[in-house]
Amino acid sequence: MIEKLFALRQHGVTLRSEIIAGLTTFLTMAYITFVNPAILSDAGMDFGAVFVATCLAAAIGCAIMGFAANYPIALAPGMGLNAFFAYGVVLGMGHTWQAALGAVFVSGVIFLLLSVLPVREWIINAIPRSMKMAIAAGIGLFLAIIALKNAGVVVDHPATLVTLGDLGKTEALLAAIGFVLIVALAARKIPGAVIIGILVVTVIGIVLGVSEFKGIVSAPPAIAPTFMQMDISAALTGGMIGIVFAFLFVDLFDTAGTLVGSAHRAKLLDSEGKLPRLGRALTADSTATVVGAGLGTSTTTSYIESVAGIDAGGRTGLTAVTVAALFLLALFFAPLAQSIPGYATAPALLYVACLMAGSIADVEWEDVTEAAPAVVTAIAMPLTFSIAHGIAIGFTLYGIIKIASGKFSEASPAVLVLAGLFILKFIFLP
DSSP states (O other): OHHHHHOTTTTTOOHHHHHHHHHHHHHHHTTHHHHHHHHHHTTTOOHHHHHHHHHHHHHHHHHHIIIIIOOOOOEEEOTTHHHIIIIIIITTTOOOHHHHHHHHHHHHHHHHHHHHSTHHHHHHHHSOHHHHHHHHHHHHHHHHHHHHHHTTSEEEETTTEEEEOOTTSHHHHHHHHHHHHHHHHHHTTOTTHHHHHHHHHHHHHHHTTSSOOOOSOOSOOOOTTTTTOOOHHHHTSGGGHHHHHHHHHHHHHHHHHHHHHHHHHTTOOOTTSOOTTHHHHHHHHHHHHHHHHHHTOSOEEEOTTHHHHHHTTOOSHHHHHHHHHHHHHHGGGHHHHHTOOHHHHHHHHHHHHHHHHGGGGGSOTTOHHHHHHHHHHHHHHHHHTOHHHHHHHHHHHHHHHHHHTTOGGGSOHHHHHHHHHHHHHHHHOO
8 A cells, every 4th residue: 555655666765764764854843843833822822722733734734745746845834934924924013813824824725726727837937036045035034033032142222223132141042052053963964953952952941940841741732722713804804915925925935946956856856857746746735734724823834854854765755644643743742842942942943044044145146136136135024024025125126126227028027017016015005
């Protein structure tokens, strides 16, 4: 049955190698079970319920990807999008977390429709590469400022907006130790570097009496506080249009980039460099987002950490199914997740930020009409504390600059339409 489902022999792998690959991938992304509830609880959501929703959304997404698309790519609530959900949409713009969940749900439904329609590749290919790279880098910078804020390294200042915090505080010192440890372990190619760093800092904090130990294993918390709590009607109001689009846009291109990059690493692309069963993979991702919103978590998306499992030999959906089983097992470690303080997850956020910010190197720097909008996009996200605003400003500038510089033909119709819509948004929905 396993051979029929996953074609192990065709891909030159064994049951053992796929399970090891799944374990490797899980170790590299298990930090999300701690980090996601910590972030969304800042928006007023129940920590325990979000923990359960995170594990279930990841397990369901991985299972669909494994069984339907047969790819060794794991899914979970995405970093960056969860921060935008909590700090941008809820705390920054003043929307309820129920409305934000509604926006995630609506974006997932639209993504699902695009996944089954032939327009999906047209949309993906229509967006300039420089803007795709800028969005990824901008999300990284957005995560970085959140991480530094949570660690107490960066604090607000009435005159300069931000300034250096008190680095002598125990929390800031522990966050710095955690970041160095994560980077050092990652440089040594040790699987699970992020989760090891989080746990080590947590243990040190508990020993020093800075944080409280709440246990390791227990029955899963109740999911009722977040289950089916999304406010879809609020998500369909005019003020939420840009937010829905931001969730959709980032998820769509982040997923496409992760799928192609991971498949390339696994040598699963066809002779034309395209990803077979792309529609199934996108459908798995978008379905996971819809289900995740219903459970009570931010956008669920494909994880680039899947490359760790691929490097360990994973080539089929059995790798993803193994990750799904491990996320279900993680449901019983809620007390451990609740014992992990913000200064312990901050290093993980900063590390992921560093990886994402590297995308800015792939911007077309020789062409200033490409580079300038890309830089502004990346900078605008952390400074406006909003992924949505960064995207809107970037695409508006891109369209106007291309027209003003006489390079109208280099801007695709899709980009020009987006620029026009964003201009209207700035005028009528500031």
